[in-house]
Amino acid sequence: MDIIYPARLNPGDLIGITALASYADPVEMLRSTEYFTQMGLRVEIGQSLFREYGYLAGTDEERARELNDMFQNPEIKAIICARGGYGTARIADLLDYDCIKRNPKIFWGFSDITFLHQAIYKNTGLITFHGPMLSSLNNRSLHPLTLAGFQQLFSPIVMGYTEEISTLTSIVEGTASGAVVGGNLSLIVSSLGTPYEMDTRNKLLLIEEIREEPYRIDRMLRQLLQAGKLTEASGIIVGNFHACVPNTDQSSFTCEEVIDHYLKKANRPALAGFDIGHCSPNIAIPLGLEAELSTEKKTLLWKRAAVI
Incomplete structure (x- = not known):
């Protein structure tokens, strides 16, 4: 598959804001657009932000049509998702992938947007971005590194993650290379057996999650292991597992113990501690782009810039 690189943003460019899953609070979302105007961008707000x-955030047809229209609109240079929640898998069959391939542009989001990252990558080869959405920008004490991630859209920056950002812990030693794929663990698992099933062969698989108990993490990682997705990956990147703790007083493994158990079974180079996901800072990274993971150096380094 040929990889497609989106064009970089320039001051004055128009970006589209859309809610492709759960409905959003329009007041909060509109307040967050100030960050983009401060970057010198113009903003077009999709009607999905006002639908419930x-x-x-609207019917499947309405949400899919809005995304298709934004890709087709030559004035819109980037599409930023307002929030996740639930619902992107419902519109994957309704997207015009030929249109997306003909009109490649920046597509940005995370959490439930994982399903669309995978669907778009699998059908077009377009590099997309796992990064904070408008719902992530509502915090008035926003971490500067969360906001800094958007700078990779304006210039050909070669991204890298080192322990200067957070402490990284080796689970399985080694070095691995491949295109970075993945995102939210629940969404990765939900793609199994569908036309959008994630291909992890020779890839660096990113996993992150929020508010899932350890036994549910166990169930999902076991399914990925039995489906071959962990063993086929060249390496595994463990992002933030926010609030993934038992909600009862019954005996339980910790989330970290569950992750260690399955990744050691997979026996692929694996590094944990990345501030990627439902956390602060939320470090934005490109998906579909070749990178190298080293547990010895404790680094994740991309091999080229994600935009042209």
């Missing part, structure tokens, strides 16, 4: 359909 059950737990979704």
Whole structure:
């Protein structure tokens, strides 16, 4: 598959904001757009931010049409997701992947957006970005590294993650290379058996999660192991597992113990402690782009810039 690199942003460019999963609080979302105007960008707000359909930001058809229209609109240079929640898998069949391939541009989000990162990458080869959404920017004490991640969209920066950002812990020793894929663990597992099933062969697999008890993490990692997704990966990047603790007084393994158990079974180079996911800072990274993971150096280094 040929890899497609999106074009970098320039001051004055127009970006589209869309809610592709759960509905968003429009007041909070609109407040967060100030960060983009401060970057010198113009903002177009999708109607999905003002829709509420059950737990979704509009019907599947409305949300898919909005994303298709934003990709087709030549004035929009980047698409930033407002929030995650639930619902992106429902629109994967409705996206115009030929249109996306003909009109490549920056696509940015995380959490439930994981399903669309994978669907777009699998059908087009477009490099996308796992990064903080508008819902992540509502915090008035926003960590500067969370905001700094957007700078990779304006210039051909070669991204890297070292212990200057956070302490990294080796689970399985070794060095591994490959395109970085993955994101939210629940969404990765939900893709199994679908046309959008994540291909981890010779890839660096990123996993992160929020508010799942250790036994549920166990169930998901066991399924990935039995499906061959952990053993086929060249290496594994363990992001933040926020609030993944038992919610009862019954005996339980810790989340860290569960992760160690399965990654040691997979026996692929694995490094934990990355501030990637539902955390502060939330470090933004490109997906689909070749990188190298080293447990000895405790680094994750990409091999080229994600934008052209």
